[in-house]
Amino acid sequence: MHAYVKQLVKMCLPSIFIVTLLTLSIPAVHGGKVLVFPQDGSHWVNMKVIIEALHSRGHSVSVVRPSASWYIKETSPHYSSITIDIPGGADEEFFRSFVSRLIQIKREGNSAWTRFSLDMELKNGFFEIHRKVCEMVIKMLENKQLMQSIRETKYDLVLTDPLNGGGVVLAHYLNVPLVFNVRWTIAGEGHFVIAPSPLSYVPIPAAELTDKMSFFQRVRNILVYVIRQYLYRQTVGPHYSALVSRYFGPEVDYFSLFQAADLWLMRVDFVFEFPRPTMPNVIYMGGFQCKPAKPLPQELEEFVQSSGVQGIIIMSLGTLIGQLPHDIADEIAAAFAQLPQKVIWRYKGERPATLGNNTLLxxxxPQNDLLGHPKTRLFVAHGGTNGIFEAIYHGVPIVGLPLVFDQPDNLSRMKVKGVAKVVDLATLDRNIFSQALQEVLNEPSYRTNMQRLSRLHRDVPMEPLDTALFWIEFVMRHKGAAHLRTESYRIPWYSSHSVDVMVFLLTVVLLILLITVALIRCLYFRMCSRQKIKHE
Amino acid sequence: MHAYVKQLVKMCLPSIFIVTLLTLSIPAVHGGKVLVFPQDGSHWVNMKVIIEALHSRGHSVSVVRPSASWYIKETSPHYSSITIDIPGGADEEFFRSFVSRLIQIKREGNSAWTRFSLDMELKNGFFEIHRKVCEMVIKMLENKQLMQSIRETKYDLVLTDPLNGGGVVLAHYLNVPLVFNVRWTIAGEGHFVIAPSPLSYVPIPAAELTDKMSFFQRVRNILVYVIRQYLYRQTVGPHYSALVSRYFGPEVDYFSLFQAADLWLMRVDFVFEFPRPTMPNVIYMGGFQCKPAKPLPQELEEFVQSSGVQGIIIMSLGTLIGQLPHDIADEIAAAFAQLPQKVIWRYKGERPATLGNNTLLxxxxPQNDLLGHPKTRLFVAHGGTNGIFEAIYHGVPIVGLPLVFDQPDNLSRMKVKGVAKVVDLATLDRNIFSQALQEVLNEPSYRTNMQRLSRLHRDVPMEPLDTALFWIEFVMRHKGAAHLRTESYRIPWYSSHSVDVMVFLLTVVLLILLITVALIRCLYFRMCSRQKIKHE
Incomplete structure (x- = not known):
């Protein structure tokens, strides 16, 4: 008999905007065992939320981490660690310095060559990450004692962020079900790997296109898609293919191992992403890390309250950016100083000379608690996925300063939905920035649109985190979710797109045409020759 | 402020197979107004379940029905009627007589011509249904007083079964959100109208194919799909296109009105259907009519208990079949008579001569209560969707006697999943039928497979009916669900499949090739002519 969770969670959110009330009782699967192969860096923040929730539901979690990890601590009350000794670990430093140089280059003017060499550097950075992951996996698999103990633990599933491919190899090696916590994979956005993606209305990531494209936008969408797919297969692919070939034989295609995952828990929601085809084993949990605001520390609350009816603005450019260049910081501070609002700015480095009295560095x-504060009017953000989901959840419009990765694309989606204004760091000065702030503060549509998104996002039959937990436990209960996985991944691409059938049918039609023409010619010549005989 | 439903529904199902426990509290939208344009016949049974649930949640429902309706009663405690005076209404009679003749023809041998003329008759029967629906819609729209009163009621949404297209036209005319209660549409299975359907692993309906197809099965799948699409557009389409053209102008495509529905509540579940691509605005509610068994009437319970450890078999061929031919009934009865089980047979007509003491006519x-009885070992069924979902819900394996419509395909899916044995009525005799019964009774895999499907089907975060209600109310709360609907339906087919971009890119490549060849030829001739000059 199963023991059922008796406690009902009932959240009464009294805001008129929050129409969802959820009460949930999922049958607990006590003592489930989950092996996590995470992605280091900001992605770990997401994974940690799920790990803590799994732990609180009585499951035991083991996390595979490199000895020189960037974010993942060795000891935690929520998980045990399997630490693999890997030299290096300067990923954080690399990305920080990369972003700094990117800003500098943007400001100094965009020579195509500098941009290209920077892109190559970024590519090499990712290359290095994937190389290290593969090294880690080999070290694991070659450690007989460790693998023996992992096998004996009898894990129920491997949970991984497929931005790196380590977890996929590990799950296949151990022959246990595989669950993804995913938005990006080693081969681009998750949907593109698992679901049909008609490029006529599904914009590829980073193209800053929408689901309504002109003819030439569609041409661009297709061309960039094809080039990028080729690049993925040529660059990231070989690392993992070598690994797969070494342990599973050359006939196993790495990408099909990927597509064979049982469940794709996707950090996507269609108030954010454009609606597009999906698959039965894709479970949406976008915004699963969001939660109602907690009260602020007293000092901060006093500062916020001192803003009066004007309210506050909060600004954060995430963890990757170390120090903003002086000149940018000065321009931003000067623009803030002109406003009647109070500003809370997450900032590292020297105090800008132009800083106003209204701005607190x-x-x-506590970003989530500040975004959920009724006095918050505006969020100045770099456009990371987590921050955008928090802004949507709390209904706060955005002024975006995108830097790198998915940030420009994320913010372009928010711009299309009328909830964000985007400013280019390359050309930012106090006037441009001030105009953007004023527009979003004073034009009511930004706020009403964002609050509409918030209502839609929060009106779900089950909270995203609970949904994720339900499906992870579903995989535990049923030892996978094969009945939700299509056969697409078992079929070679030419069959999957019916190219072989088309070629066959065309050949048949051509053959019939040829035979008909040949017969007609034959008949014609016969008749001609008969007539000749008659005439003769 | 919203008033929240306070009562929590908690169902504790103590069976070890039922691992889902659901507690749900959806914010009620009191006083919603729903206009229902149903499909008459067995589909009404489904719609009624939703209407009763909507009524019990405080919504008012109006049902549009023809005066000579087959199943839909004029007065009901759950809805008010809008009756449209339409002569005829012999649909039921037509289908009953059709099925009788079909069985007769099957028994007497299958001349291709008789089969074809019967198919044509069936097509004409459907034709007549669609003609009448269109007549009904015209009568409605031309009745100014009625339309005025409908407009004044300010319906929140139109709920319709798109097997006929009346509700789609009505919703567009009234400009209110549109929700489908759907498995079949006027143009075939619902998914094929709304979602990408790669024919390499998505079998078309009625082909009795699976998601694992050989090359020639894939060829057949594609050919039949193309032919059928053509037939739909040529046969059913014109009725509605004329209607659409009359009221909305010739530039409006009927099929795109269809694809523009806000939500598709689909009577599909992937324990039944093969997994395939889907869309964000498709909500699965397969089996929403299933519920735990209630106690049987005393007499029936005594009969069931008298079966002892052997248990019982139940048989029903649905409502469409009037009387089975004598010879078939005799063979079936004789096969039942040989069994140690007791049999409950829903049967019309004369008592078969071979009827055993173990069989109750x-x-x-109470089919659902019998299927849910612990003594039930086997379900002999015609393979209608509702019956199959009930069998899955209660984990009872099937011996199928398919007749018409989707029944052969439904049962072929169950056969592939190892939970059903299918017998052809054309060749059925007591030995064949008895062997089928014995196999399903004595081979434990049928039962264990069906119980596995049952566990998977019932292990959901929210009961299918509650899910359907949640999303209907979602549409009420937000006046539609446009953010879940892709742009696909606004795009012409050649753009949607990127045919125009492909042609453009091919042209560009060809042009570049041609220019290159021309340049090379030009250069070559120049060099040749120079050499000539030199030689001269």
């Missing part, structure tokens, strides 16, 4: 801020 | 039976 902080090392760290 | 009934006019009607």
């Amino acid at each position: 902080v090392d760290w801020m | 009934v006019d009607w039976m």
